Amino acid sequence: MLQTKVLHYFDHNATTPVCAEVIAALPEFAAAGGNPSSIHWGGRQPKNLIRDARKAISEALHISPLEIIFTSGGSEANNTVIKGLFDYYHTAQFLAPEQRRRTHFMCSAVEHPSIMKTMAHLEALGARVSYIPVSREGVIDLKFYAEHLSEETALVSVMFANNETGTLFPIKQMAEMAHAKGALFHTDAVQGFGKAPLNFKELNVDFASISGHKFYSIKGSGVLYMKKGMNVSPLIHGGGQERHRRGGTENTLGIACLGLMAQRAPLVQDKAFEVSKLRDHMEARILTEISDVTITAVETPRLGNTSSLVIKGADGETMLMSLDIKGYAVSTGAACSSGNPEPSPVLLAMGLSRQEAQNSLRVSLGWETTLEEVDGFVEALKAVVTRLRSIEHEEGETYHV
Structure with a gap:
């Protein structure tokens, strides 16, 4: 069945x-x-x-x-x-x-x-x-x-x-x-x-x-x-x-x-706090379990639902498509710019290199996101990054996830 x-x-x-x-x-x-x-x-x-x-x-x-x-x-x-x-x-x-x-x-x-x-x-x-x-x-x-x-x-x-x-x-x-x-x-x-x-x-x-x-x-x-x-x-x-x-x-x-x-505006503050705890949990796991990951603007005040990841050795578009196959919808930047082969103008304007921008992934959580989903996403991301980096390894660079 x-x-x-x-x-x-x-x-x-x-x-x-x-x-x-x-x-x-x-x-x-x-x-x-x-x-x-x-x-x-x-x-x-x-x-x-x-x-x-x-x-x-x-x-x-x-x-x-x-x-x-x-x-x-x-x-x-x-x-x-x-x-x-x-x-x-x-x-x-x-x-x-x-x-x-x-x-x-x-x-x-x-x-x-x-x-x-x-x-x-x-x-x-x-x-x-x-x-x-x-x-x-x-x-x-x-x-x-x-x-x-x-x-x-x-x-x-x-x-x-x-x-x-x-x-x-x-x-x-x-x-x-x-x-x-x-x-x-x-x-x-x-x-x-x-x-x-x-x-x-x-x-x-x-x-x-x-x-x-x-x-x-x-x-x-x-x-x-x-x-x-x-x-x-x-x-x-x-x-x-x-x-x-x-x-x-x-x-x-x-x-x-x-x-x-x-x-429902009176619910926003409490919901934002709940979502931010999930986002922080997700980021902590990613930084601990996947090497060579940078969170953009991590030390700057941010929306509690948003995480912009730069993952060395993994192309953003390829990560997006691989995660999509596993059932996870993420983005490499603004949806209004999807289909544009150029890296994110926002990340470039912030001083990231073209390679860093091309290795970026945007993850944004919502009110209905659960802890189980977040943990499942981290496991899926680990698997995707491991596979992509193994391909890179064949071209001469080694990564440890």
């Missing part, structure tokens, strides 16, 4: 499995099939679902419901802030001269592609962009930041937590530094949502992005937090949805699911 292979998901930074509670609520949410903008009976139920979700999300993030703009996800939210502010500063006729002079943008050198490529787009349009270096240990260069921040800076965008290494950045401090120069501050908090408590008021940021599918909801819905008083040009023009800040009929199903998960 054929046995079904047991699958183990260790790639929660790419996306999270949909929560059972969300799956159970899908039929009810999907049944609200009217247009939320309709003023007749058909629009009332979807409009109520969106209103309730807006309230739940605002409470989870400690912001006003009016400061929420629903988007299709983190990439759209990031594009909206960066492109929208650039366009606003170039088209608003009533801006003061000192605002029009703000043509300088800043971001870290390890941002998500939706930030990096958008900044490159602004450069092509004539903006000046500074990329803040990050050390091999994952520490952002605050001296460089202070030296390049000026009265010409329009926006600084630095992620709350890195999607590949899990490193946390000093967002509140950096936002205060930006504000002292009159610049605005945005944080891509997509990896923080559901993995760490978030309070955008306490962080003192002007804009922030989150995505539902990183917090056990369905794909296709996210949020841009825009602090009261902020203005950007819409990325999507259309109807009057989202108070004219994002056109298009709302994704009622995705928004309702995101709102349902936002109600």
